[in-house]
Amino acid sequence: MMNIRLVGEQIGVEVSGVDVKTMSDEDFARIYRAWIDGNVLVVKDQNLTIPEFLSYSRRFGIVNPHPSKSTRHPDYPDITLLGTDKFDANGQLNQAIYRRGAEGWHTDGAYDEIPFKATQLYAIAIPDTGGDTLFASGYAAYDGLPEQLKQRLDGVVGGFTYGGRKSNQALLNPEDRAWTPVQHPIVRLHRESGRKSLYFDPGKIVFIADMEPAASNDLIAELTARMIQPAGQYRHKWAVGDIVIWDNRCSYHKAAGDYPPEQDRIHWRVSIKDWEETGKMAAD
Numbered sequence: 001m002m003n004i005r006l007v008g009e010q011i012g013v014e015v016s017g018v019d020v021k022t023m024s025d026e027d028f029a030r031i032y033r034a035w036i037d038g039n040v041l042v043v044k045d046q047n048l049t050i051p052e053f054l055s056y057s058r059r060f061g062i063v064n065p066h067p068s069k070s071t072r073h074p075d076y077p078d079i080t081l082l083g084t085d086k087f088d089a090n091g092q093l094n095q096a097i098y099r100r101g102a103e104g105w106h107t108d109g110a111y112d113e114i115p116f117k118a119t120q121l122y123a124i125a126i127p128d129t130g131g132d133t134l135f136a137s138g139y140a141a142y143d144g145l146p147e148q149l150k151q152r153l154d155g156v157v158g159g160f161t162y163g164g165r166k167s168n169q170a171l172l173n174p175e176d177r178a179w180t181p182v183q184h185p186i187v188r189l190h191r192e193s194g195r196k197s198l199y200f201d202p203g204k205i206v207f208i209a210d211m212e213p214a215a216s217n218d219l220i221a222e223l224t225a226r227m228i229q230p231a232g233q234y235r236h237k238w239a240v241g242d243i244v245i246w247d248n249r250c251s252y253h254k255a256a257g258d259y260p261p262e263q264d265r266i267h268w269r270v271s272i273k274d275w276e277e278t279g280k281m282a283a284d
């Protein structure tokens with residue numbers, strides 16, 4: 001029997017007692033609603049092939065290959081391999097792979113004109129210690145802003161690009177490193193929940209539109225300092241067979257980046273876009 005329980009005070013739900021390969025549409029609807037309400041959804045104890053993982057992922061939206069071509073699965077380009085090939089031919093640890101996702105709080109896909117709706121990971125190998133993923137609610141971030149700042153952010157737009165102001169593009173092929181910033185509202189009204197969240201990523205934002213550089217940098221620094229609310233966090237300790245999906249429209253995440261490098265921490269990852277947003281863009 002499927003069981004759904006809260007795992008965080010304001011973010012995070014866990015599902016057990018279900019096989020995602022064979023679940024009914026009714027059960028999936030319950031899971032999807034729990035995900036929208038909880039922002040991060042964990043499904044325990046799964047045993048999946050790559051085609052099965054992709055099939056389940058496509059129930060959430062349109063699966064898109066990640067721009068980092070070098071970390072795509074050679075036979076399934078929609079799959080990004082996280083944690084593989086950490087060491088080069090000389091045995092040196094590649095920090096870009098080992099610490100991928102651990103540089104700071106972020107949301108995936110803000111550099112795209114249609115940002116990622118969701119990211120989903122499936123745990124293949126987990127280290128003995130460390131390797132957790134931390135999540136934080138964008139709803140809690142917005143709710144925690146002073147009222148004056150909320151009013152100031154009404155209608156404000158940010159410019160985002162891959163690598164942001166630091167141009168951190170180590171995982172991209174050289175021919176893929178030219179990015180033009182795309183603009184998104186800093187306060188985002190979630191299409192499905194109807195709630196407002198702070199849509200923000202310190203590592204991808206390059207400017208606040210229609211502001212002088214100094215004022216833009218000051219506002220970016222203030223939002224960076226305010227984006228994580230203690231009560232709006234969830235820390236996931238992985239087990240092999242876990243599937244975790246998070247809503248990039250209203251959350252932030254980061255890897256702990258603290259596991260023993262000689263041990264494996266391997267996930268399959270997919271990036272998912274929204275059917276409705278993609279359809280609107282195609283129509284335009």
